[in-house]
Amino acid sequence: MKTDRRTFLKSLIGFLSTPIWYPYRARAGTLVSHPIVQNVGTDCATIVWGTGEGGSSAVRFTRDRGLTRSAAAVARGFPPADTDLPAPYYQHKVALTGLDPNTDYSYAVFADGQGLAEGDGLNFRTSGAGRLSFLAFGDCGSGGAEQKALAERMQQERPSLVLPLGDLAYGRGSFEEFQSRYFGVYREIMKRVPFFPCLGNHEYMTRNGFPYLALHDVPIPSDLPDTDRGRYYSFDWGNVHFVALDSNDPLERAVQGSGPMLEWLENDLRSTRKFWKIAYFHHPPYAGGAHDDDPLSALVRSHVVPILERYDVALVLSGHEHSYQRSYPIRNGAIVRDGEGTVYVTSGGGGAGLYPVSPNSRVMFGRSVHHYLQAEVDGSRLALRVMDISGNEIDRLVLAPSPRVSEAGVVNSASGAPPLAPGTLISIFGRNLATEDQQAAGTPLPRELSGVSVTANGELLPLLFVSPTQINAQLPFVLRDGAALRVRTANGVFDTPVIVSESAPGIFAVAHQNGELVSGASPSRPGEYLTAYGTGLGAVTGPIAAGEPAPFAPLLTARLPVEVEWGTARLRPSFAGLTPGRVGLYQVNFQVPAQLPSGQQPLRLRVGDSTSQPVPVPVALD
Ligand SMILES: [Fe+2]
Incomplete structure (x- = not known):
């Protein structure tokens, strides 16, 4: 058949616009766990899926729709004896790295070079600076109508991430229960939004949490023993530091002195500089209901809460009580004003049967209702909405911690x-x-x-x-x-x-004339000129406004008399005043005298009646 040029071009354009580079074929019965995204960070993400067969598998991905990058999966086989599933289960996992922050990525999943139909057209977004939103809920994995109705509502949301608060797959957290009552129910959200979960007591009912640990990829803190890896962790998203704890066995062991979780928590919170700190775990410290006497909630109150409050954690999320409850702001066990304490929210209405709410002196509002939490974090404000199964808002909370x-x-x-x-x-x-x-x-x-x-x-x-x-x-x-x-x-x-005093000097550092700092590796020598940089030397010999760099001419010198005290020596500086071109920085230039003994001598600046802190300045006589 003859084809004219126009028809040929038309067919070529049609060919190019059809996504046929990667042929997709259905592999019915093969895919037993749909592709989802886990452990997303600013530059990384993990794609996980499960099949009934082994073989080579990969993820193709890019920022645009071209899917030009590829990463091979690592497959891990689980025999039925390990999973209670009727057939072997193969978990395929790909860690994508080198991604850009706050960026949308498309991905597709391949097995033996063939695209999986259910693994096409997927996408996720990396974390980064700026606003973020998250959903949270606990005690969800019943597989019942309420859980599924809430899941459908949550599909309409556009969260950055989701925090499941434990008891994710009733009744025993088995592989089969995780597939049918957790991954199966939230699949539409999980394929584009990472879930960062924590363990509930029901997760522990199958081999100490083995299915939970096998099926989740979360950030792993360094230096944790194998017994604790994957059970608690922290991560940053925007200006929030999230901490997921395990209020089950790791808490009991830590309280008994045989586990590191509480020490890790203290170090973790001490080292973060994020504005927001949000902690979550399964057992609530302050909630009234069926679990009033739970010894693990008592351990949370006595051993976890003091650490969280010491480091100004603003919001704590838990589950376990099958209801919604919100505490007053609390500090050291006492109710305090808004913005001055930690708010404890219990969200255990994710799908399982509800419990009645009983009085608790620290709980401000409680309702026995199926629901989920929807939070927006924008700078220094966090707005939390509590949504029920019909889409009604049943509570609203704004956190705006004051300076x-x-x-x-x-x-x-x-x-x-x-x-x-x-x-x-x-x-x-x-x-x-x-x-x-x-x-x-x-x-x-x-x-x-x-x-x-x-x-x-x-x-x-x-x-x-x-x-x-x-x-x-x-x-x-x-x-x-x-x-x-x-x-x-x-x-x-x-x-x-x-x-405020007339002078109150402090020394930042002492440097050689070439700008190198004087140190043990680079000691001062008799006769050379040094410069002590500091601040707090007070008024200078000319007008200058705060915030402006000091002029190069005329040099502005200190009005008060300045002396360098170095060991037993008293030195007159050759210059003491503002450093030209710098804001608020003073410098004192002086010559190293001949009579100082070798070694480290304390050096101070004396300005008027005030003296700086001593700084050790080494001298070498050779
Ligand atoms: Fe529970």
Whole structure:
């Protein structure tokens, strides 16, 4: 048959626009667990699926629809004796790496080079900075009508991630129950949204949680013993630090001194700098109902809650009580004002039969109802909605933690201690400050960064850096004996008085003339000139506004007399004043005397009547 040129082009275009590069063929009966996405991070994701056969398998993926990248799967076979399934089960797992944050990816699943029909047209989004949303629910895996109706409602949501709160597959957390009552029910959500679960008591009823552990891929903390791996973990998403705990066996062992979970929790919360900290686990510390006397809830209250509150965890999610319950804000067991304590939410209405709510003095609101939680985190505000099976909102909660400055938390940035002199670079330590880390882009320094501002006696301070736990700023050069410092965020203000003195020097570092820091590996030598960099030397010999870099000409020198005390030596500096081109930074230049003994001698700056902290400065005489 002859074909004219136009028809040929038309057929070619039609050919190119048809997705035939990857032929898909149904493999009915082969795929026993549909592809889902797990353990998504800023640059990684895991795709998992299950078949009844082994063989080579892979995931093809890209940011666009071309599916030009490929990654081979690792298959793990489970014989029926291990799974209670009627036939062998093969789990295929691919860890995708090198992804970009906050980016949509398409993926498709292949077996023996053939695309699986159920594994086509899938997508997920990596985590990253900015807003996020999540769903949470517990005690879901009944396989009943209520669970499925809630799952259908949740399919209409567009969460970044989902937090299942334990008891995911009744009654014993077996492989078959996980397939039919968990992965099967949430498949439409799981293929595009990662679930980050925790273990309930029912997960432990089959081989100490073996099916749960085998079927989930979660972040694994380093240095955990094999007994604990996969049972508790933490991860960051946007400006939230999520912590999933296991309130079953690992908690009991930790309380008895034979397990590391509580020590790990303390270290984990101490090391995060995220604005939001959200913890979740199965057994609720504060809820009233059928499990009032559960000894594991008592262990949570006595051993987990104090750690969570010490590190200002804002929200704690649990299940186990088959109802919805929300606590008052709580700190050290007492009810406190909004924004000043931890709120404990129990969400155990994910599908299993409901329990009545009984009174609990710390519970503000409770209802025996099937539901799920829907949360939006936008900067320093978290809005939580509780949705029932008919799509009605049955509770709403907004968390907006107000800024707090620590006791004696305003210090000279160099010495780490009060008091403070005019013009000093200061650090303010606290919590609920900025929503994320942000550095000033340049000079003159901004008066607001990431929604945070600071005033001293009403005057806005120039800011160098802000984070959820620290602010670096400069005090004005004109300031009276005392100053009222006010930190303002979108959620409120915190006032704290600070003591101001004429001079209050602190030393950042001592450097050679070439800029290299003086250290044990690079000691000072007699006769050379050194520079001590610091802040807090007070007034200078010319006008300069806070936030502005010091001029190169004329140099601005310190008005008060400055002396270098080094061991027993008293040295007159060749220069003491503001470092040209820098904001709030002073430098003191001096010559290393001949009479110092070899070794480390403490060096201090004396400015007027004040003396800096000592810093060890080594001298070598050879
Ligand atoms: Fe439970």
